[in-house]
Amino acid sequence: MLELPGGLEKKLDRSLSLLEDNDKFRIITHYDADGISAAAVLTRCLMRDQSGFHTSFVESFPDKIPEGLPLIFTDIGNSHLDDIAEVEEDVIVLDHHDIKKDFDLDDPELEEDNKVFVNPHDHGINGSQDVSGGTLALLLSVWYDEVNWEDAVYGLAGAAADKQAIGGFSGLNLKLADEAVEKGLLEERKELFIDGENIRDSLMKACDPYFSGISGHKNEIDEIIRDLNIDSEAKIRSIGKDKIRKLNSLLVLSLVKKNRSPQVIDSIIGVHYRDKHEALDIDTLYKLLNSCARTDRPGLGLCVCLGDKRALEEAKKIRDEYRTEMISKLKNLEKSVEVEEYDHLQYFLEEKKKRKGELAGLGILYILDRNKPVFGITEVEEDVDISARATRDMVEQGLDLGYLCEKISEELGGSGGGHDIASGATIKKEDMKTFLSRMDHEIGALSG
Numbered sequence: 001m002l003e004l005p006g007g008l009e010k011k012l013d014r015s016l017s018l019l020e021d022n023d024k025f026r027i028i029t030h031y032d033a034d035g036i037s038a039a040a041v042l043t044r045c046l047m048r049d050q051s052g053f054h055t056s057f058v059e060s061f062p063d064k065i066p067e068g069l070p071l072i073f074t075d076i077g078n079s080h081l082d083d084i085a086e087v088e089e090d091v092i093v094l095d096h097h098d099i100k101k102d103f104d105l106d107d108p109e110l111e112e113d114n115k116v117f118v119n120p121h122d123h124g125i126n127g128s129q130d131v132s133g134g135t136l137a138l139l140l141s142v143w144y145d146e147v148n149w150e151d152a153v154y155g156l157a158g159a160a161a162d163k164q165a166i167g168g169f170s171g172l173n174l175k176l177a178d179e180a181v182e183k184g185l186l187e188e189r190k191e192l193f194i195d196g197e198n199i200r201d202s203l204m205k206a207c208d209p210y211f212s213g214i215s216g217h218k219n220e221i222d223e224i225i226r227d228l229n230i231d232s233e234a235k236i237r238s239i240g241k242d243k244i245r246k247l248n249s250l251l252v253l254s255l256v257k258k259n260r261s262p263q264v265i266d267s268i269i270g271v272h273y274r275d276k277h278e279a280l281d282i283d284t285l286y287k288l289l290n291s292c293a294r295t296d297r298p299g300l301g302l303c304v305c306l307g308d309k310r311a312l313e314e315a316k317k318i319r320d321e322y323r324t325e326m327i328s329k330l331k332n333l334e335k336s337v338e339v340e341e342y343d344h345l346q347y348f349l350e351e352k353k354k355r356k357g358e359l360a361g362l363g364i365l366y367i368l369d370r371n372k373p374v375f376g377i378t379e380v381e382e383d384v385d386i387s388a389r390a391t392r393d394m395v396e397q398g399l400d401l402g403y404l405c406e407k408i409s410e411e412l413g414g415s416g417g418g419h420d421i422a423s424g425a426t427i428k429k430e431d432m433k434t435f436l437s438r439m440d441h442e443i444g445a446l447s448g
C-alpha cells in the first residue's frame with residue numbers, strides 16, 4: 001500500500017468513517033476534466049458499494065450550499081472552507097487548490113467530527129504538480145477499498161488534464177500510477193503518442209501537443225505521409241519502429257524550431273498508460289473529458305467514465321469538433337496578430353470564455369514566448385474574465401499566478417485565485433489595463 005504523510009492518513013481514515021456512516025451522497029465537483037475525473041472515481045466507488053449519489057458539476061463554488069445530503073466536494077471547495085464549515089451535513093472536501101486565505105484546517109472548532117478537509121498542501125504535497133482532484137479522489141477510493149484500484153485510469157486522467165503529466169507524473173500522482181502498474185491494472189509504455197483515429201487525422205487535429213507548421217496543415221501532412229511512404233489511414237502503432245522514429249524526428253524538429261522547452265519536447269515520446277481491461281488510455285480519456293467539459297457536456301464525460309459505450313462514441317464526435325475549432329484558434333494565435341506584449345507578460349483577447357484558458361495553456365507550451373506568462377481575456381458584459389498560465393520553470397523561479405491574480409483582482413474590487421501555474425480573475429472591464437500593468441510590475445519585480 002502507499003506510504004503517505006501521517007497527517008494525510010488520519011484525514012483519509014476520518015473520511016472513511018463518513019463514507020461508511022452514510023449510504024447516499026451529493027458530489028459537487030468542478031465542471032472541468034479534472035472535476036469530471038474526480039466525480040467519476042467517487043461515483044464508481046459509491047456504485048460498487050451500492051450507495052446512492054447525486055452528482056453536480058459547477059463552474060464556481062455555489063452561492064448556496066445544498067442541504068439534506070452528506071456532501072463531497074471534489075476539485076473545488078478550498079476557497080470556501082469557512083462557508084463549508086458552517087453547514088450541518090457531513091462533508092468531505094477533496095481539493096488540490098492551494099488555500100491562500102488564512103484558514104486553520106486544524107482549528108478544533110471547525111474540525112468537528114463530521115467535516116474532513118483533505119488538502120494536500122497541508123501535508124507538504126504540491127497540489128499544482130503532484131496531485132489533482134481526480135487523483136485525490138482515487139486516493140480516497142483506494143483507501144476505502146482496494147478494489148477501486150481498477151479505476152486508476154479515471155483518476156489519473158484528471159491529473160493529466162490538469163497538465164500534471166508534462167515531463168511525466170511526479171509525487172503522489174506517480175505513486176498512484178506506479179502502484180496501478182504494479183497491480184497489473186495499467187500498462188506503461190514509452191512511445192510517441194498523438195491521439196486520433198489514424199495518422200492523417202492525428203496530425204490534422206494535433207493541438208496538444210501542437211506542432212507548428214504541421215498541425216492543421218493539410219499539404220505539409222500529405223508530404224509527410226508521402227515521404228514516410230505510409231497509408232494515411234494507418235494507425236500510428238501499425239507503421240513500424242523505423243517510420244515512427246522518422247515521424248518523431250519531424251515532430252521534434254518542429255518543436256525545436258519553435259524553441260520549446262526540453263520538458264515539452266521530451267514528453268512527445270513519454271510514458272503513456274493504458275488500462276489493461278478497458279482498452280482505454282489516459283491521454284485519450286483526458287482529452288475526451290476535456291472536450292466534454294469545454295462544450296458544456298460534463299455529464300457526458302461522466303457517462304464515458306461509467307462505461308457507457310454510446311456516450312463514448314458521442315464524446316469522440318465532440319472531441320473531433322472541439323479539436324478542429326482549437327486548431328483554427330491556435331493557428332490564429334500563432335500568427336501572433338492577436339497577442340499583445342508587456343515587458344513581463346503577454347495577453348490576447350478571446351471571444352469565448354471557455355476557450356481562453358486552454359488557449360493560454362497550449363499557447364505557452366507550444367506557440368508563444370515561453371518566458372512570459374500568458375493571459376487569455378474574454379469580455380463578459382461589464383467584466384473581463386481572465387485566465388493566466390505560466391510554465392513550471394517560471395513557478396520554480398518564484399512566480400505564483402494564483403496569489404497574484406487574487407491579490408491584484410481584489411485590490412481592484414474583483415476576484416481571483418487558483419494555482420501557481422494556472423489561475424484566473426474577474427474584474428471590471430475598465431480595470432483591465434490597470435490589472436495587466438500591475439501584474440507586469442509584480443512579475444518584473446520577481447526577476448529583480
Ligand SMILES: [Mn+2]
Nearest residue numbers: 034075133162
Ligand atoms: Mn483540478
